[in-house]
Amino acid sequence: MTAELVRGQNHPLPQTRLEIRISAGQPIVAGATLGDEQGTVRGAEWVAHPASPQLPGIEVSKQAAADHRLAVDLGALAESVHRVTVLLALPTGVGGPVRFGSLAAPFTAVTGLDGAEVASYTVTGLDAESAVVALELYRRQGVWKVRAVGQGYAGGLAAMLQDQGLPQAAELAAEINEAVARGMARSVAQPPPRPGDDGRVRTATAGGSSDPGPVPAPPQSPVPPQPPAAAGSGGPVDYQHPGRRTATPPTPPPAVPPAAPGRPAQPVAGDASGWTMDERLYNQVWGMFEDLARTAAAYRSAVDFADSRMEQELDRVLSDPRSRIGTAADTARTEARAKHTALVDQARAALDRDLAQLAAEAEVVEPALPPAYARWDGPVWHGYQAPMEIPMALRLGDLHLPERTDLRIPMLVRLPLERGLWIDAGRSGSVEGAMLDSGSLRTLASDTAVAIAARLLAVYPVGEFQLQVIDPAGSASASYAPLLESGALRAPMAGAQGVTATLAALTRRVDLVQMAVRSGAADALPPDLDTAEQLLIVHDFPHGFDDRAVTQLRYLADEGPSVGVHLMMVADREDAREYGPVLDPLWRSLLRLTPVADDHLADPWVGHAWTFEPSLVPAGSRVLWQVMGQVARAREAYGR
Amino acid sequence: MTVNMSKGQAISLQKADGGTLTAVRMGLGWQAAPRRGLFGSRTREIDLDASAVLFADQQPTDVVFFRHLVSDDGSVRHTGDNLVGGAGQGGDDEAILVDLQRVPVHINQIIFTVNSFTGQTFTEVQNAFCRLVDETNGQELARYTLTGGGQYTAQIMAKVQRVGNGWEMKAVGEPANGRTFQDLMPHILPHL
Numbered sequence: 001m002t003a004e005l006v007r008g009q010n011h012p013l014p015q016t017r018l019e020i021r022i023s024a025g026q027p028i029v030a031g032a033t034l035g036d037e038q039g040t041v042r043g044a045e046w047v048a049h050p051a052s053p054q055l056p057g058i059e060v061s062k063q064a065a066a067d068h069r070l071a072v073d074l075g076a077l078a079e080s081v082h083r084v085t086v087l088l089a090l091p092t093g094v095g096g097p098v099r100f101g102s103l104a105a106p107f108t109a110v111t112g113l114d115g116a117e118v119a120s121y122t123v124t125g126l127d128a129e130s131a132v133v134a135l136e137l138y139r140r141q142g143v144w145k146v147r148a149v150g151q152g153y154a155g156g157l158a159a160m161l162q163d164q165g166l167p168q169a170a171e172l173a174a175e176i177n178e179a180v181a182r183g184m185a186r187s188v189a190q191p192p193p194r195p196g197d198d199g200r201v202r203t204a205t206a207g208g209s210s211d212p213g214p215v216p217a218p219p220q221s222p223v224p225p226q227p228p229a230a231a232g233s234g235g236p237v238d239y240q241h242p243g244r245r246t247a248t249p250p251t252p253p254p255a256v257p258p259a260a261p262g263r264p265a266q267p268v269a270g271d272a273s274g275w276t277m278d279e280r281l282y283n284q285v286w287g288m289f290e291d292l293a294r295t296a297a298a299y300r301s302a303v304d305f306a307d308s309r310m311e312q313e314l315d316r317v318l319s320d321p322r323s324r325i326g327t328a329a330d331t332a333r334t335e336a337r338a339k340h341t342a343l344v345d346q347a348r349a350a351l352d353r354d355l356a357q358l359a360a361e362a363e364v365v366e367p368a369l370p371p372a373y374a375r376w377d378g379p380v381w382h383g384y385q386a387p388m389e390i391p392m393a394l395r396l397g398d399l400h401l402p403e404r405t406d407l408r409i410p411m412l413v414r415l416p417l418e419r420g421l422w423i424d425a426g427r428s429g430s431v432e433g434a435m436l437d438s439g440s441l442r443t444l445a446s447d448t449a450v451a452i453a454a455r456l457l458a459v460y461p462v463g464e465f466q467l468q469v470i471d472p473a474g475s476a477s478a479s480y481a482p483l484l485e486s487g488a489l490r491a492p493m494a495g496a497q498g499v500t501a502t503l504a505a506l507t508r509r510v511d512l513v514q515m516a517v518r519s520g521a522a523d524a525l526p527p528d529l530d531t532a533e534q535l536l537i538v539h540d541f542p543h544g545f546d547d548r549a550v551t552q553l554r555y556l557a558d559e560g561p562s563v564g565v566h567l568m569m570v571a572d573r574e575d576a577r578e579y580g581p582v583l584d585p586l587w588r589s590l591l592r593l594t595p596v597a598d599d600h601l602a603d604p605w606v607g608h609a610w611t612f613e614p615s616l617v618p619a620g621s622r623v624l625w626q627v628m629g630q631v632a633r634a635r636e637a638y639g640r
Numbered sequence: 641m642t643v644n645m646s647k648g649q650a651i652s653l654q655k656a657d658g659g660t661l662t663a664v665r666m667g668l669g670w671q672a673a674p675r676r677g678l679f680g681s682r683t684r685e686i687d688l689d690a691s692a693v694l695f696a697d698q699q700p701t702d703v704v705f706f707r708h709l710v711s712d713d714g715s716v717r718h719t720g721d722n723l724v725g726g727a728g729q730g731g732d733d734e735a736i737l738v739d740l741q742r743v744p745v746h747i748n749q750i751i752f753t754v755n756s757f758t759g760q761t762f763t764e765v766q767n768a769f770c771r772l773v774d775e776t777n778g779q780e781l782a783r784y785t786l787t788g789g790g791q792y793t794a795q796i797m798a799k800v801q802r803v804g805n806g807w808e809m810k811a812v813g814e815p816a817n818g819r820t821f822q823d824l825m826p827h828i829l830p831h832l
Contacts, residue, residue, distance in 0.1 A: 294714030298744035301712065305696045305746045346745040606712045 002109075002117040005148035011119040013137065013144040015112055016074035020086055020135065024106040026097065027064040028088050029157075029180050032072075033164055034058070035083035040165035044172050046081075047161070051179035058084065064091045064180050074137065074144050083138045085149075085164065088123070089131040089157045091180045100126035100152065108134045110146050121148035130156045267361035269368030281373060282392045282412055284365060288358055289399070289409045293603040295354040296401050302347035310340040355404050362407060369395075372459040373410055376451065376617045376624070384627050386462050386634035390415055394455060396593060397614040399601065411601075411612065413591075415459075416533055417566045420557050422590035423449050426572035436596065442572075444595035446479035448614040449537055449570045451624075455615075456535060457488055458627050462638045466532045468506065472496040472544030476570070486628035488635075496544035503552040506536055506565055510556060513563040533564040541571040542579065550579065554586050660806035663775035666690055666736040666752045666797070670768035670786070671728025686765055687723045687757040690734045691821040692716050696746040698832050704736060705821055715742035716750070728767035737775060738800070740807050748802040751812075751828050753821050754786065755794045762789035762815075770797050772809060782811050794818045796828055 003011045022030050031049040033041045041047060048055045053062050057076035061068050072084065088106055090097060097103055100123075109120040123134050129152030136147045153159040157176060161169035272287055274280035313336035317329050367378070372391035374380045375398075394415050398408040425445035427438060436444070453467055471477060471493045483489035494502045512529060516522050525531070542550065557567050569590060576583055592600065599611040617624045668690040691705035694716065702711045706721035719735045726733040738750060754770050762768060768786035773779065782798060789795065792815035800809050816827045 290714070294712065298713030298715070298742075301701055302696075302744045302746040305699070305701065309697070343746055350745055605710070605714075 003119040005119050005121040005146075007121075007125075007148050007150045010145045010147040013074070013110065013118060013146055016144065017113055018072045018074070018118070018137075019111045019113065019115075020068075020070040020072060021109045021111060022068040022070070022086075022088065022106060022134070024066055024088070025104045027066055027091060028068075028106065029064045029091055029176065030068040030070060031060050031087050031089070031176070032058050032070060033085045033087065033161070033166075034077065034081045035085060035164065036080050037082045038165075039083055041161070044166070044168055047166070047172060049172075049176045049179070051175055057081075062179075072137070074139075081139075083136060085133055086135040086137070087131065087157075087160060088134050089160075089176075092130070092156065092177045093181050098130055099128045100130065100132060101128060106132075106134065110135070110137075119146050119148075121150070123150045125150070126152050128154045130154065131160045133160065267357070267364050269365045271361075278370060278392050281365065281369060284361075285369075285373065285410050285412055288361060288365070289603065290605055291354070292358055292401065292407065292409060293606050293608055295351055295358075296403050296608060297606040299347050299351040299403065303344055306340045306343040306347070309343075310336050313339075351403060355407060359404070359407050362409075366410075369410070372415075372455070373412060375410075375615055377621065381623050381627060384458065384630055386631060387459060388461055390461065390464070391459050394452075394459065395615055396421075396452060397612050399610040399612055401608060401610060405611075408613075416561075416564060418561060420561065420567035420569070420590045421452065422587065422592045423452075423568065423570045424572070424592055424594050425570055426574050438572075441595065442475065443479070445570050446476040446539065447616060448593065448595040449476070449539075449568055450479045450483065451614065451616050453535060453537060453568070454483060454488070454624055454628060457483070457631055460533065462631075462634045464532050466530055466534050468502055468534060468536045469493040469539070470499055470502055470537065470544070471539040472499060473540045476539045482624040482628050486625060487632035488628040499544045499549050502536070503549055503556070506534060506556055506560070507552050509534065510559050510563055510565050514559065517563065531564075533566065534560075535566045535568060536560075537568045537570065539570045540575075541569055542576045550583075554583075557586055557589050660740075661774055661776070662739070662741050664738050664740065664781070664800065664809075665732075665773045665775045666692065666738075666770065667732030667773060668734045668754055668768075668770045669728070669730060669732050670725045671766040672725035684760070685724045685758060686760050688725070688734070688765065688768065689721065689755045689757050689820065690718070690736050690770070691753045691755065692718075692736045692738065693751045693753070693821055693825075693828065694743075694747045695749040695751065695832060697748065698829070700825070701747065703821060713742065713744050715739045715744070725765075730767075730769070732771075740800070749832055750800045751831065752797045752799070753794065753824050753828070754797055755818055755820055755824070757819055759793060759819070761791045761793055762786045762795075763791060770795070772798055781809060784811075784813055789815060792817055794824055796824060796831060799831060 003009075005011060022028075029050060031047065032055075033048075034046040034055065035041055045052075046055075048058050048060045050060070050062050050064070053060050056078060057073045059071045061070070070086065074084075077084070086108065088100075090100065092098075100106070105122050105124045105126065107120065107122050110118045112118060121135060123132055126132060132152040133149045136149050137144055138147065153163070155162075156173065158170045158173035161173055166172065270277050270280040270284060272280045272283035274283050314333060317332045317336070322328075366375070367380075369378065369380065370391060371378075371380055371384055371387075372393065373395045375395070392414065393412040394417075395410045395412055397411050399411050400406075400408050423445045425438075425442045427436075427441060457465055457467060467483075467489055469476075469480065469489070471480075472495055474493075474495065477484075477493065480489060480493065484493075509529060512525055513531075516525050536556065538553070541553075545553070553567070556565055559565075560567060567590070573587060593614060594600065594612060595614055597611050597613045599609040601610045601612045602608065603610060668688055670686060670688050673684055673686050689706055691703060692711075693700050694702040694704075694711060702713070702716075704711050704716045704718050706718065709718040709720065710716070715738065717737045719737065722733040736752065743750070752770075752772070756762070756765070765787055768789075769783060770786060771783040772781045774781055784795065784797060786795060794816045796812045796814045796816060798809055798811050798813070800807050802808075812831050814827065814831070816824050818824045818827075821828075
């Protein structure tokens, strides 16, 4: 019968020869100190630790390990020993976690030599501690008992040994740490997750590329041991799909380092829930988006309140004929203004505190983003390789609020796209748009469209994404140079004559796939049908379109997204005004993006107006050429 | 430890160690109406709702209830509407979490209310209670037993207000009538 101890509880020990089992899920140091009747550790020779693992009656491991078995023979201890303290500590200086709060609660058990558990205790509630007294075996009136202690020390081993009265606590702690570090340096590193799964693992290297470049290595996170592959050796059948990760437990998120007292925790990239790093970063970015929206809401609401309160108070002064003039009125006015200033200052301080924290988070998150989420000037693009899996989301651009314009939130939309996109080439009232002539605005719109299309081509696995371009006036061809020259865009760009053919082909695809889906006969699709996701980009709409083509386009916009046909319009709504309100549903169904900064997007929580800026390739950068070249080469290599 | 509060009693939300309270939870629990079989059962479900109204001086600026689960600033969160109640074993069926450190600076009072959306009075609801919990350590700060509370459909439960740099809780415990917090507004105002 096992006794599950809670902190402070004790339990008699029936025998003197025991084993103490410890499991922590992560390599930790286990040791034991011997104490006299007063509980004092008389000297270094009373401590069993990795550098000196054996003492009369007790033996501990020589190195840090996730699982320990300490052998204890209470009968063999010296007469003067009245207490055995079992301690756990995190190895220092090896890049592992620095606080027990970031790993699973260590489990300890006292067992007999036959393995039967006498008592167990899970050391819970640890936080910033790096050393902990887990159990205590003590002699009381000739009988040995075990007590669950769970006393942690943020100061580590040195603080713990000091607390136990050891004179040379610091020296011994240093010796132990050194011995452990030496032992760990020799030991074989934990296997990387899914070795041989090249390019597929986005979890280990935050960028999804083999060369993470200057991406800060995520703090070492424990990797669950992979089940051994049953490689036809007569072992049990492995039912796991080799390319699917859903069945394996996710790697835990990176540990957050302990916060200095009184200061917010240091931000860490990937500090959100999710099964993969991809998902965690996505959730983190959306979390930052929400936090910024809400802290701005708090600030604006406070300022609005301060304004209206001051107005009321000033009105009151004015409306009172006795106090309208004279010093009383002046005092009241000054007071009202001072109250206003004080409240606004307070609100600003709270906002600044939050903004600083978000900015610090953005600083670590931005460099850790994989290509699909990264800016075009991000270094991760330089190590780009064709991916094996569709990412969760795509960055369309950046969002910011006027409260702090340099705090940019990546605007991530889920893939596959749920809505079509409309790159507005018109001068629809935005300040920046008004400063450009319509020609350069159109060029910018084309560049925006190409930047998004190229990103989609790059982040989809080889052959799973196709681009169709309708450019009746040929005005956008300059923007497509990187795609055309590298061979990443193979389908010829349709001119005015090709509009009908392109639309007809896509309409046929939508019809066939819809029929196949409805009747559950996916294998009945004709072999020439390309099942890749399709993005149709239409420039200069409605140039080259007749009524029938417009109808087809609306059909594609409505029915396409559910069967993998997406639409991107690069258009000025004014150009299509002769169609009147029949096109309104089309525009409304598309997500409007602007080629220049414009505050037309609302967040889903509070509804602030956010300024959107597209994610464009920096002027003069060759990154698009390089990436598109990689896409074309990967396609050749795969024969697609 | 349960503090059964009496009307008007004030508790400073200073902790024993001198630190101020940083997060509170208002919990509301009640026992679901008994089922009367499957077919043709006109079980009269009991739906109690917890709400929190945020005030800047005397002016309501935001409210968290079943149709607006998170205050715009994100400091007050409702965990979700429960339409039928629970087992009546003392667990919270609805909860509102308040992060006092994130409450905007101009908000100086938060009022917690309970309403019977389906109209039953507290005499008809079994095992109904509402309570305020220190979310950091789970300790109950105040508890009201609603069951047997008379022919009322609502209660203004408590208010949490800024005092100096910290917060203080004041038990109100005033019974009232109303379907949602809006009906209670006239009754709330005298308590500000």
